[in-house]
Amino acid sequence: xxxxxxxxxKTYGPVTALNNLTVTAPTGAIGLLGPNGSGKTxxxxxxxxxxxxxQGSGTILDLDFRTRQLDIRRMVGFAPEDECLFPQVxxxxxxxxxxxxxxxxxxxxxxxxxxxxxxxxxxxARYRRxxxxxxxxxxxxxxxxAIVHDPKLLILDEPxxxxxxxxxxxIIELSRDLAHNKGMSxxxxxxxxxxxxxxxxxxxxxxxxxxxxxxxxxxxxQLHQQCYEVRLKxxxxxxxxxLTNLGxxxxxxxxxxxxxxxDGQSPQLIWTLAAEQKQQIRHLRPQRSTLEEIFLTAVEQQ
Amino acid sequence: xxPVVEFDEVSKWYGNVIGVNKLTIRVPAGVTGLLGPNGAGKSxxxxxxxxxxxxxxxxxxxxxxxxxxxxxxNRFIGLCPEQDAFYEWMTGWDFIHTCARLGGLNRxxxxxxxxxxxxxxxxxxxxxxAVRGYSKGMRQRxxxxxxxxxxxxxxxxxxxxxxxxxxxxxDLMDIIQRLGGEGKSVMVSSHVLHEVQSLTPNIILMNxxxxxxxxxxxxxxxxxxxxxxxIVLVCNEYRKLAARLVEWDDVEGVKVLARAQGLMxxxxxxxxxxxxxxxxxxxxxxxxxxVYSDDDNLEAVFKYLVNK
Amino acid sequence: MPIFDPGxxxxxxxxxxxxxxxxxxxxxxxxxxxxxxxLRIIMLVAWIPAIALGFMLxxxxxxxRKSELVMPLVAMLDMFDPExxxxxxxxxxxxxxxxYDTFLLMELRFSMILVLIVGPSLISQDLRFNALPLYFSRPxxxxxxxxxxxxxxxxxxxxxxxxxxIVAYVLGLLFSLDLxxxxxxxxxxxxxxxxxxxxxxxxxxxxxxxxxLTRNSRYIxxxxxxxxxISSVVGGVLASVDxxxxxxxxxxxxxxxxxxxxxxxxxxxxxQREQAARMAxxxxxxxxxxxxxxxxxxxxxxxxxxxxxxxxxxxxxxxxNTDAAWRKLSLNKPAEERDRFLLENLGSQYPWYWSAAVxxxxxxxxxxxxxFRIKSLDRLK
Numbered sequence: 001x002x003x004x005x006x007x008x009x010k011t012y013g014p015v016t017a018l019n020n021l022t023v024t025a026p027t028g029a030i031g032l033l034g035p036n037g038s039g040k041t042x043x044x045x046x047x048x049x050x051x052x053x054x055q056g057s058g059t060i061l062d063l064d065f066r067t068r069q070l071d072i073r074r075m076v077g078f079a080p081e082d083e084c085l086f087p088q089v090x091x092x093x094x095x096x097x098x099x100x101x102x103x104x105x106x107x108x109x110x111x112x113x114x115x116x117x118x119x120x121x122x123x124x125a126r127y128r129r130x131x132x133x134x135x136x137x138x139x140x141x142x143x144x145x146a147i148v149h150d151p152k153l154l155i156l157d158e159p160x161x162x163x164x165x166x167x168x169x170x171i172i173e174l175s176r177d178l179a180h181n182k183g184m185s186x187x188x189x190x191x192x193x194x195x196x197x198x199x200x201x202x203x204x205x206x207x208x209x210x211x212x213x214x215x216x217x218x219x220x221x222q223l224h225q226q227c228y229e230v231r232l233k234x235x236x237x238x239x240x241x242x243l244t245n246l247g248x249x250x251x252x253x254x255x256x257x258x259x260x261x262x263d264g265q266s267p268q269l270i271w272t273l274a275a276e277q278k279q280q281i282r283h284l285r286p287q288r289s290t291l292e293e294i295f296l297t298a299v300e301q302q
Numbered sequence: 303x304x305p306v307v308e309f310d311e312v313s314k315w316y317g318n319v320i321g322v323n324k325l326t327i328r329v330p331a332g333v334t335g336l337l338g339p340n341g342a343g344k345s346x347x348x349x350x351x352x353x354x355x356x357x358x359x360x361x362x363x364x365x366x367x368x369x370x371x372x373x374x375x376n377r378f379i380g381l382c383p384e385q386d387a388f389y390e391w392m393t394g395w396d397f398i399h400t401c402a403r404l405g406g407l408n409r410x411x412x413x414x415x416x417x418x419x420x421x422x423x424x425x426x427x428x429x430x431x432a433v434r435g436y437s438k439g440m441r442q443r444x445x446x447x448x449x450x451x452x453x454x455x456x457x458x459x460x461x462x463x464x465x466x467x468x469x470x471x472x473d474l475m476d477i478i479q480r481l482g483g484e485g486k487s488v489m490v491s492s493h494v495l496h497e498v499q500s501l502t503p504n505i506i507l508m509n510x511x512x513x514x515x516x517x518x519x520x521x522x523x524x525x526x527x528x529x530x531x532x533i534v535l536v537c538n539e540y541r542k543l544a545a546r547l548v549e550w551d552d553v554e555g556v557k558v559l560a561r562a563q564g565l566m567x568x569x570x571x572x573x574x575x576x577x578x579x580x581x582x583x584x585x586x587x588x589x590x591x592x593v594y595s596d597d598d599n600l601e602a603v604f605k606y607l608v609n610k
Numbered sequence: 611m612p613i614f615d616p617g618x619x620x621x622x623x624x625x626x627x628x629x630x631x632x633x634x635x636x637x638x639x640x641x642x643x644x645x646x647x648x649l650r651i652i653m654l655v656a657w658i659p660a661i662a663l664g665f666m667l668x669x670x671x672x673x674x675r676k677s678e679l680v681m682p683l684v685a686m687l688d689m690f691d692p693e694x695x696x697x698x699x700x701x702x703x704x705x706x707x708x709x710y711d712t713f714l715l716m717e718l719r720f721s722m723i724l725v726l727i728v729g730p731s732l733i734s735q736d737l738r739f740n741a742l743p744l745y746f747s748r749p750x751x752x753x754x755x756x757x758x759x760x761x762x763x764x765x766x767x768x769x770x771x772x773x774x775x776i777v778a779y780v781l782g783l784l785f786s787l788d789l790x791x792x793x794x795x796x797x798x799x800x801x802x803x804x805x806x807x808x809x810x811x812x813x814x815x816x817x818x819x820x821x822x823l824t825r826n827s828r829y830i831x832x833x834x835x836x837x838x839x840i841s842s843v844v845g846g847v848l849a850s851v852d853x854x855x856x857x858x859x860x861x862x863x864x865x866x867x868x869x870x871x872x873x874x875x876x877x878x879x880x881x882q883r884e885q886a887a888r889m890a891x892x893x894x895x896x897x898x899x900x901x902x903x904x905x906x907x908x909x910x911x912x913x914x915x916x917x918x919x920x921x922x923x924x925x926x927x928x929x930x931n932t933d934a935a936w937r938k939l940s941l942n943k944p945a946e947e948r949d950r951f952l953l954e955n956l957g958s959q960y961p962w963y964w965s966a967a968v969x970x971x972x973x974x975x976x977x978x979x980x981x982f983r984i985k986s987l988d989r990l991k
Contacts, residue, residue: 035467036437048747051988070628073749080743087735088642100634101748103625112621119618131739134340145744150621162464164340164493165604182618191467194496233576254500268589275580282576284593295468 002027002153002185003047008056010042010209017042018053019209025187029179031196031217032189033295034206040189043206044155047187048078061152074102077146081157083138091126091133091141092117098145109148116144120174136167143174147184154178155187160195168195175199193291203291205298213298221288228267230257231283232274239279246273258287306331306456306487307351312360314346321346323511325360329489333482335498336491337600338508339608344491345384347508348458351489352381364456377406380454382445384461388433394420394440395429398447405452419451424473438465446474450481457481457488463497475501499600507607514607519600522607524572529597529606530554531572536564536592543588550578566596631750635758640765643728652727653770656720660774663713667782670705674698674786691942703794704935706782710775710802711932717771718919718926721809722838724766729817730830732759733984738825746987756818756980763814771806775799801929808929809922812969819976822983837918845917852913856903864896901949908959918972920958921965928962 002025010018017039034040045051047060049069058065063072086094092113099109117126120140125133130141139159146154156175160168176199179186188199196203197217205213213220232239240250240257246269249260261269267284274281305328314321322343338344349355350362353369353376362369365378388397398419402412420429423443428436433444442462449457459478463471478501482488489506492498498505499519507515507522515522523531537543544556544565552575555568569575572595583590596602643649672680673695684695694701736742745755779799783791820830914920927933936955940948 033468035469036439045987050746050986070749070751073747074625078747080747082740082743084740084742084744086741086744087739088645088731089638097634097638098744098748100638101631101745101750103628103631103749104623105626106637108621108623112623115619115621136340147618149625158465162461162493164338165495165601166339166608168493178618182620191465191471192494193468233573266589267591268583271580271583271590275584279580280573280576281580281593282595282598284590286592292468292472296472299469 001025002030003058003060005043005046005058006056008043008046008053008058010039010046010051010053016209018046018056021056021206021210023204023211023214025204025214026202027185028202029175029186029188029200031200031203032187032206033191033193033196033203034212035299037208038206039209040206041157042209044078044157044187044189047072047155048076049073074149075152077149077151077154079139079142079146079154079156079159081161084142085130085138087131088129090129091122094130094141095126095145095148099148102149104149112148112150113144116148119147120144121170136163136170139163139167139171140174143171147178151184153185153187155189157189158191159188160190160192168192172198193295197291205295207299207302210302212302213294217291220294221291224260224287224289226261226263226265227287228259228261228270229283229285229287230259230270230281231255232257233280233282239273239277242273242277243270256283305329306365307489308363309347309350310361310363312350312357312362314350314355314358320511321355322350322508325508325511325513327506327513327516329487329506330504331482331485331487332504333478333488333490333502335502335505335600336489336508337493337495337498337505337604338514341510342508343511344508345460346511348381348383348460348489348491352376352379352458377452378455380449380452380457382449382457382459382462384464386441386445388441388444390434391432393430393432394425394436394444394447397433397444398429398451401448402451407452415451415453419447422450422477423447439467439470442466443470443474446477455486457486459488459490461492462490463492463494471497495600495604505600507604509608515603519603520598523598523603526603526606527570529602530568530570531575531598532596533567533569533572533575534559534562534564534592534594534596535567535590536562537588537590538563539587540565543582543590546582546585546588550575564592628749628751628754631754632757632761635750635755636761636765639732639759639762643762643766646727649724649727649766652720652723653766656717656724656770657774659713659716659720660770660778663709663774664778664781666709667706667778668785670698670702670709671782671784671786671788674702674788691939693942694939701939702791703798704938706795706798707930707932707935710798711927711930711935713774713778714771714802714805714926714930715923717774718809718923720770721767721813722834722919724770725763725813725817726831726834728766729763729813730821730827730834732762733818733821734823734825734827734830737822742984743987752984752986755984759818760810760814763817764810767806767810767813771809772803775802775806798930801931805926805929808925808969812922812973815973815976815980819979819983822980842917842919845914845920848913848916849911852907852911853904856907857900860896860900860903864892864899901953904953905949905959908956911958911960912964914958915960915965915968921968924958924960924962924965925969927957928965932957 004024006022008018008021009016021039021043032040042051046053046065049060049065049072052066060072061075065072086097089097092110095113095116096106096109099112100106104112120143122137122140122144125137130138133141143156143159159171159175163171172195175186175188178184179199186199188196190196200217202216203214203220204211236252236255236257240252243250243257243259247262248269251258259270261267270281270284307327307329309325309327312325313323325347336344336347346355350357351364351369353372356370364375367375369375392400395416399412399416402415403409407415420426423446425440425443425447428440433441436444442465446459446462449459462478463474466474475497478488478490482502490498490501503518503520505515505517505519506513535543540558540563544558547553547556547565547567552569552571553567554570557566559566567575579590579593582588669680673684694705736745776799779795817834820833821827824830914924933956936952940951943951
């Protein structure tokens, strides 16, 4: 179990950031979703042991977050959301310093910094000053400085925000690798739902300081029984009409037909019709809710 | 369809550094996506189109008129820039109202227009708070409202959805699609490919200041010869299906996806392939449960063309 | 041959206790500071007074041993009074005190310059590049951060103040070959090290507080210069104005007294002689009165406290006890010259704890500013 929070209440004056939040998270890659103002930042800070709470208890990596705050931060790595840098140092000194601040000895920190910079893919650039890096490189540098002390839990706050597709793919690739192959638990907080889907297996949805939904992505994306998405090469309308005649329910969405087959029928029905009508079926998949739908439903329910 | 924004062999350089290089594009009405890696020249393109930069070569025309120095044309152009800069002490309503007045509306019209613009972006509830206290999503919505308030014909949106949460994102995307549907010409520059894909199939792809591709995503994909199409088929008897597929001439490769109980087929003539598929599914023992293309989307097109 | 995976490896080393975290921050700041070319040159120049101190102490050691090398040189240069050279061991503590006093006074100036170069960017750059979330998401507290940054100032000031003091002391000891120096002068070493610490704490906290106020280090540097120069100038101006005021008052009073007592019955030559004698008398009386007045006024003259550096040197003066040294030396002068000698050489005479209060007050204010500006992450945004 990665962390457990029970009945956490945290207020800042009149504003309640966390409202009786109770959540238990398994190890692995966890996505943290929630609209702005839902208490995500406050929850992350609680997990890091950075803030005292009004009430409630909890453990992170089996350490009580109210008493063992400094120990928690030794085992957790955090890459903050905004652009942040240690000034006036080159890349490798940056990462080594980040390690020293956790308590590594100077030599260990330097050796480890080079190792970690190899992993994130900053080659010769590590000898240049960090201020001169591009956005993608700065994100990777931040990631490197978060994993230099080999934490058991890595928290990434909006890591792909504002990056171009190539940069985004690199970060997603690195996060996936760390979480799935290298045995590091990961909390990935982002507004970009496809990125969360690409990296995480389990999600937590927060809203107004409470937990709105949680679960494995595969479980939450339920299969709609007998529902399929179909896309044709040609205009779908006549095809949809014909499907209705055969007893299916057909609705249009963008350029897809959402078909609900009558009980007992299989997609072969659709193929048969396509063969008859000489139509090309370019896309045929069982309909699953998208993560966006899950998110919006959870938020609306609140 | 008459193009709304036209670039004719436009180049722009800053000293030695090239911004855009011999760019010729014709943007029709509706929503168009503007894509490219960092440094591709997207911001330069938007600045040229709104008359903020003078082209070193070539001409830029919007709604049939030259943009440079043509301040009366700004009445019909709306820009939502990437930078986040407001008069922080103003309330949302003050800000939009001021923008409306600056846009040429008289006092009565400006009041109505401000109210309408804020309503359409969903900021009516918060319009009387100072901008200083807004969250990122609210600031983005306010920025969009200021681009819309004078009801322009052409809209340029530079990364309109950075930092917004999925709820705000969905709202903003609905607004943009509605505007496209109303016949306005909306150019959205973004890095978030799946969002551009949900907004529109028409894109302009740039790299290093040059135009790489323009038009419908699917058509562009068809034209990329170098990479064969990847088509995924899911079937219970996938190995049997594979044996049948390998017999076809235009199938160049078949990869077994054991975990998904399927195959990934590579072919350079997708048309012919799809044409034969329904018949194949009805043959004995090879009922196809799912078919979809792995790389018929914007991400794949981007990757193949930009070739990092 | 196994193939090694160059990807991510786990690390299982030891992490030190967080009591040492400030050292990592101080070391880091020190390395960054030393990259500055100008700083290295200034530090080299700042060692010149240190070398001079060492030289003086060694010279004195030789004087004590009445070595033939130095005696003619010293007699020729007429640096010391004859009684001092006759009995060097008696005046040992005093001469050492005065050497250290001069050294520390010069190093005070160099310290202010060093703090000017190193200090402003300590916290302001962290604010500008938003490094604070990186710091505070690691296992360290705000106090470690502040101590680390203070340690950077401490390292540089220590190198120009404390280390030269100790090295010069050891050299002086070696050159005099007389262990009885130690009980005489050890309080001096302790005092100069203590003074170095006071200076580090005071200037360090002050520049850190200023550095946390804005992201632009140039404004902070300008402000530091302003505090230094303007406060010195204002203090000096106030002191002179005050002195001139007293002098004028004294003149006016003596002018009233010396209104000639007419004595018309005397012959003119006599009258002139009497006049001259009377004027000589009054002049001397005026001198004495003026000296007495100055001594009295100095005891409560707060005006030098306006200058920041004057406060620091007043504390140094008290710690080294230079007043006692000057008084002892003044005993060698003839009685009439003694007061004037003391007036010229003694430093400010107001109680030292006034300056201590000012310095402590400034330190308290700096601590408040730092506490306010560098907030922990326990807030809403």
